[in-house]
Amino acid sequence: MRLSQYFLPILKETPKEAEIVSHRLMLRAGMIRQQAAGIYSWLPLGKRVLDKVCRIVREEQDRSGALEIMMPTIQSADLWRESGRYDDYGKEMLRIEDRHERELLYGPTNEEMVTDIFRSYVRSYKDLPLNLYHIQWKFRDEVRPRFGVMRSREFLMKDAYSFDLDQEAARNAYNRMFVAYLRTFTRCGLQAIPMRADTGPIGGDLSHEFIILASTGESAVFCHRDYLDLKVPSEDVDFRDPQKLAEIVTTWTTPYAATEEMHDEAAWGTVPEGEKLAARGIEVGHIFYFGTKYSAPMGAVVTGPDGKDVPVHMGSYGIGPSRLIAAIIEASHDEAGIIWPKSVAPFDVGIVNMKPGDAECDAACDQLYRELGAAGLDVLLDDEDSRAGAKFATMDLIGLPVQVIIGPRGAKAGEAEVKIRATGERETVPLSGLVGRLT
Numbered sequence: 001m002r003l004s005q006y007f008l009p010i011l012k013e014t015p016k017e018a019e020i021v022s023h024r025l026m027l028r029a030g031m032i033r034q035q036a037a038g039i040y041s042w043l044p045l046g047k048r049v050l051d052k053v054c055r056i057v058r059e060e061q062d063r064s065g066a067l068e069i070m071m072p073t074i075q076s077a078d079l080w081r082e083s084g085r086y087d088d089y090g091k092e093m094l095r096i097e098d099r100h101e102r103e104l105l106y107g108p109t110n111e112e113m114v115t116d117i118f119r120s121y122v123r124s125y126k127d128l129p130l131n132l133y134h135i136q137w138k139f140r141d142e143v144r145p146r147f148g149v150m151r152s153r154e155f156l157m158k159d160a161y162s163f164d165l166d167q168e169a170a171r172n173a174y175n176r177m178f179v180a181y182l183r184t185f186t187r188c189g190l191q192a193i194p195m196r197a198d199t200g201p202i203g204g205d206l207s208h209e210f211i212i213l214a215s216t217g218e219s220a221v222f223c224h225r226d227y228l229d230l231k232v233p234s235e236d237v238d239f240r241d242p243q244k245l246a247e248i249v250t251t252w253t254t255p256y257a258a259t260e261e262m263h264d265e266a267a268w269g270t271v272p273e274g275e276k277l278a279a280r281g282i283e284v285g286h287i288f289y290f291g292t293k294y295s296a297p298m299g300a301v302v303t304g305p306d307g308k309d310v311p312v313h314m315g316s317y318g319i320g321p322s323r324l325i326a327a328i329i330e331a332s333h334d335e336a337g338i339i340w341p342k343s344v345a346p347f348d349v350g351i352v353n354m355k356p357g358d359a360e361c362d363a364a365c366d367q368l369y370r371e372l373g374a375a376g377l378d379v380l381l382d383d384e385d386s387r388a389g390a391k392f393a394t395m396d397l398i399g400l401p402v403q404v405i406i407g408p409r410g411a412k413a414g415e416a417e418v419k420i421r422a423t424g425e426r427e428t429v430p431l432s433g434l435v436g437r438l439t
């Protein structure tokens with residue numbers, strides 16, 4: 001992508017309404033634009049990051065055996081009356097009436113709808129286990145939307161739903177998602193800690209929130225330092241091996257970790273003083289097992305091996321990709337701007353042409369741009385005629401992992417300056433070996 005042909009509306013001023021750094025940087029870097037309270041458009045740079053995050057989420061869901069579907073954003077109120085949640089959900093639900101005065105709603109979550117899909121087709125335990133997920137916009141009329149996409153009213157969610165014959169099988173489904181979540185957050189460059197959590201309005205008795213430690217987090221969290229050194233399962237983890245998955249989950253749930261609502265002073269007291277981490281946290285994911293809470297009232301039953309009909313055991317598993325992006329920025333930035341982890345960076349490399357219009361400089365930049373692109377990298381070429389200071393500030397602000405700076409003198413000498421955004425290291429290197437070095 002050439003910057004001259006791109007749409008990157010950088011803000012020079014620090015937006016006053018933004019209270020936390022991720023919100024400020026997302027606005028300044030031209031990633032998002034607020035359209036109404038808690039409702040955002042994603043501009044080209046933001047959309048690229050969102051797509052990269054969703055791709056990681058999708059790859060890990062697929063690896064664990066979940067199947068992608070796509071359910072609508074608009075749901076019928078009648079479906080929610082079947083579970084009893086239409087009245088319980090309260091003001092967070094956006095209720096809509098169509099021209100025929102039929103009651104609809106903009107989905108805040110999809111348990112009812114996916115249960116309806118399941119009961120319409122699945123009859124036998126032989127078709128289990130099943131896990132269906134989608135990545136779709138949700139709406140919750142939050143009392144206090146704030147912090148940009150961190151707590152917005154319209155937000156993206158990956159929500160998966162598992163169906164199993166009994167509790168033991170459901171526990172295995174839960175473990176599969178647990179491990180998939182560990183891998184997902186690590187691949188996004190984050191250290192997420194699974195914490196025992198309250199089950200809230202969804203109900204049930206087994207639930208973990210995945211929390212990123214950050215001073216701007218909305219909840220107080222308490223955990224053992226050991227979490228910081230635990231090893232995340234590699235990509236060849238066998239999702240068909242229940243024993244192995246259970247071992248991983250045990251490792252990741254044994255040290256103390258709880259959010260404020262579940263905090264247990266007595267258990268916390270047994271953690272040695274020097275090992276305690278009392279901090280603030282951001283909830284980026286949440287997994288629940290809730291048994292037959294929806295399947296029983298909604299009649300989602302299967303015939304078991306003994307010929308008897310039983311309601312299926314279900315769980316639901318959410319990740320907020322839009323919030324996740326804000327969390328990544330909270331965890332990875334400096335004074336000058338965002339520092340993207342490689343895996344989710346909008347572009348892998350930024351080339352800065354210091355003197356557009358200079359024939360040699362243009363030729364060197366264009367050649368590198370083509371070659372890096374051909375090698376499979378996403379490249380942003382700053383070919384605009386602006387001040388050096390502004391060019392550098394923009395590159396630092398948008399946080400691409402590697403910057404390659406090419407000026408007329410360098411182009412003549414066959415050299416470029418390479419800057420690593422995360423460390424600030426700069427090095428002059430020959431243009432000839434650059435592609436090999438960056439790929």
Ligand code: ATP
Pocket residue numbers: 140142149150151152153154155156157283284285286318319320321322323324
């Ligand atoms: P919170 O406690 O922050 O209100 P929640 O517990 O209501 O979140 P869940 O119902 O568990 O959220 O939804 C799953 C995931 O969806 C959350 O872990 C989070 O990543 C994301 N999410 C929930 N609400 C929002 C929101 N208002 N804005 C952005 N992402 C959200």
Ligand code: MG
Pocket residue numbers: none
């Ligand atoms: Mg909430």
Ligand code: MG
Pocket residue numbers: 283
């Ligand atoms: Mg919560």
Ligand code: MG
Pocket residue numbers: 209283285286
């Ligand atoms: Mg939650």
